[in-house]
Amino acid sequence: MKYVLSLVVLVCIGWHSGYGQAKYEKYFSRYEILHMSDSSVLKINTGSCGATFYDMNGDGKDDLVVGEFGEVLCPGQDPKEKKPFVQGRCRVYLNYGTKECPVYKDFKWLETNGQPLYVPITCCVPMVPAFADIDGDGVDELFSGCYPGDIYMWKKGANGEYVDQVIIKLADGKPINIGNASTVFPGDVDGDGKIDLLIAGLYDGLFWARNTGTKEVFRFEKVERMNCNLGEEKIGVNHAVLYDWDGDGKLDIVFGAGYGGNVSWCRNLGDGTYAEPEILVERPEEVSAGLEPGQGHGDKPKICIYDYDGDGKEDLVLATEVWENTGCEMTPDLFEKLIKDERWVKPRKTLDALVKKMRKYTDNIPENSYTEPDSRIPKDLYEKWLAANNEYDGLMQRIMNELTGGSTNLNGIIWVYYRK
Numbered sequence: 001m002k003y004v005l006s007l008v009v010l011v012c013i014g015w016h017s018g019y020g021q022a023k024y025e026k027y028f029s030r031y032e033i034l035h036m037s038d039s040s041v042l043k044i045n046t047g048s049c050g051a052t053f054y055d056m057n058g059d060g061k062d063d064l065v066v067g068e069f070g071e072v073l074c075p076g077q078d079p080k081e082k083k084p085f086v087q088g089r090c091r092v093y094l095n096y097g098t099k100e101c102p103v104y105k106d107f108k109w110l111e112t113n114g115q116p117l118y119v120p121i122t123c124c125v126p127m128v129p130a131f132a133d134i135d136g137d138g139v140d141e142l143f144s145g146c147y148p149g150d151i152y153m154w155k156k157g158a159n160g161e162y163v164d165q166v167i168i169k170l171a172d173g174k175p176i177n178i179g180n181a182s183t184v185f186p187g188d189v190d191g192d193g194k195i196d197l198l199i200a201g202l203y204d205g206l207f208w209a210r211n212t213g214t215k216e217v218f219r220f221e222k223v224e225r226m227n228c229n230l231g232e233e234k235i236g237v238n239h240a241v242l243y244d245w246d247g248d249g250k251l252d253i254v255f256g257a258g259y260g261g262n263v264s265w266c267r268n269l270g271d272g273t274y275a276e277p278e279i280l281v282e283r284p285e286e287v288s289a290g291l292e293p294g295q296g297h298g299d300k301p302k303i304c305i306y307d308y309d310g311d312g313k314e315d316l317v318l319a320t321e322v323w324e325n326t327g328c329e330m331t332p333d334l335f336e337k338l339i340k341d342e343r344w345v346k347p348r349k350t351l352d353a354l355v356k357k358m359r360k361y362t363d364n365i366p367e368n369s370y371t372e373p374d375s376r377i378p379k380d381l382y383e384k385w386l387a388a389n390n391e392y393d394g395l396m397q398r399i400m401n402e403l404t405g406g407s408t409n410l411n412g413i414i415w416v417y418y419r420k
């Protein structure tokens with residue numbers, strides 16, 4: 001809930017100082033938010049989302065394929081659990097319009113064996129679908145990461161289903177898993193014609209697994225870190241794709257930040273290394289995420305490079321998350337009321353004191369109660385912090401609900417930035 005607090009702060013600063021929205025003019029001419037045919041915003045109401053475009057019904061027009069956070073419990077999950085695993089499903093919005101002007105009326109779940117296909121999700125990341133032909137049979141496979149960090153793959157079956165689900169493993173039999181909240185992009189990282197895996201972890205940074213097999217039978221020996229020439233400093237990333245941004249024939253990396261809304265690229269230098277990131281679209285910290293003019297696109301952008309308007313120039317599609325307040329409204333004096341509210345001051349001090357204690361052991365402080373704690377933090381200290389953090393979050397939620405007359409929900413919203 002600290003997050004919502006900072007968001008509210010940003011909303012208020014934005015309103016009072018007249019800050020503009022995201023900065024995108026260097027590469028893009030304009031942007032739009034995807035809508036349904038009835039003019040309502042295309043909203044994934046179960047949280048964050050990841051999107052790609054793919055012709056799902058073979059009519060020659062690409063459809064919108066959206067992985068969601070989800071809300072339906074995974075089998076065997078207890079609804080009384082604080083954060084049970086839910087089914088991060090995949091929505092198919094068929095294109096009822098044209099290639100140049102897609103129209104979406106509704107969606108169907110992508111299925112496997114007659115049931116909605118899903119990956120397990122509990123926090124911080126949705127299903128993020130991606131397609132590539134990794135076994136050279138001319139038919140693309142479907143890939144996604146998930147919260148526990150495994151990489152899922154399905155083969156195309158009959159009637160639009162995706163079947164034969166596997167978790168991709170290394171040659172030694174261990175699943176490829178770089179950490180929680182991971183996403184995957186299948187693509188040819190090293191340019192040898194075989195599909196490799198580019199893997200981003202919200203907490204762990206950017207990695208890749210080289211395909212050392214053949215074009216028909218993939219094989220992965222190990223997972224290596226990718227750093228975009230930042231030395232030991234890992235990239236803050238939640239999703240990354242391969243795309244030749246500068247058109248020099250070598251695939252570069254385009255990635256969405258792990259925190260906030262920035263999108264950057266790292267140029268492929270051709271020797272297996274990448275240049276330092278350059279920002280493509282910047283959503284400055286003082287610009288809040290939202291659908292209104294003057295607000296910016298949502299957080300943790302998942303990237304898809306796709307010519308959305310069919311003008312021959314590939315555009316940047318961002319599947320993002322946006323907090324929506326379901327209460328009356330965020331009044332201009334909300335921030336003032338919030339900082340005057342003294343109930344959260346003492347719990348905040350307690351929390352800060354515990355963070356200070358943790359810093360004696362490491363700078364790697366847990367972001368929230370779902371973060372795996374750094375092993376250098378003593379267990380009892382971490383547990384004290386966890387209890388204090390949960391209490392503080394609950395309190396902030398209550399105060400916010402009181403002040404706004406409702407709760408806050410996370411929605412998946414999709415922006416398209418049109419390339420100049």
Ligand SMILES: [Ca+2]
Binds near residue numbers: 133134136137139141
């Ligand atoms: Ca295939």
Ligand SMILES: [Ca+2]
Binds near residue numbers: 188190192211
């Ligand atoms: Ca390769």
Ligand SMILES: [Ca+2]
Binds near residue numbers: 245
């Ligand atoms: Ca390039």
Ligand SMILES: [Ca+2]
Binds near residue numbers: 307308311
């Ligand atoms: Ca375009």
